[in-house]
Amino acid sequence: MKKIIGIIAFAFLLSCSSSNTTIVQSWRDPETTVANEQFKKVLVVAILKNDVTRRIVETKFHEFNPGFKTSYNFLHQGNKDMTPEMIGKLLQLENFEGVVTLRLVDTKTETDYVPGMNTSLYYGAYGYNNYYGGMFGGWYGNYSPYFYDPGYYVQNTYYFIETNVFSLKENKLIWSGTTKSSNVEGHINETAGFIIEEIAEQMRKDGSLPSKPKK
Known part of the structure; x- marks a missing residue:
C-alpha cells in the first residue's frame, strides 16, 4: 500500500477541534477510501444560491491545500448551459481526480436553554x-x-450541510457526511473551516483517513 496519501488526506489532517459545528451522520463506501484513491487534484463545488458565500466556502478549501480547486473558476455563468456529459469531459481535460460537493440540505430554528x-x-x-x-x-x-x-432561553438557527466526496476514476460516491452548524451569519469563513475539521475527524473515525500523526 502506498504511503503517499494525497491531497484530501493532507488537507484534512491539518484540522483541529471545531466550535460551532458537529457531525450528525456519515457514510463511506466500504470498498474505497480517500487515502487509497491518491487524489492530487480535486474540484470543490459549493452548491449555494449566494455566489459570495459559494466563493468563501470554496476558497477556504483551497487555503488548506492548492490542490483543491474552486469551481467558480471552471463552472460559472459563461458555461452554465453545459450538459453533465460536457462537464465530465471538462473535468477529464483538466485532470481532476475527485470532486467534493457541499450543499445546504436543511435549516432549523430551535429554542435552547442556557443554564x-x-x-x-x-x-x-x-x-x-x-x-x-x-x-x-x-x-x-x-x-x-x-x-x-x-438561566435563559435563546433561539438558534442551525444549518445542515451535506458534504459528498466523489471519485472520478471510480465514477462513484465514496464518502458522505452531514454537519450541523450554528451562529453562521457573519462567520461563513470560520464555519467552512469548522466543517472541514469535523469531516476530517469523522473520516479518521470511519477509516477513510489515517489517524492524526502523534507529535
Missing part, C-alpha cells in the same frame, strides 16, 4: 466551614447579585 450560575451555596459553605453562620454574616446580602446569574 445560569449560582455560586452563593459555594461561598456560603466556605463561610460555614470557617465560622458559624458565615453565610449570614452581613456580606451575603450585599454581594449576592455577583453570585447568581439566572
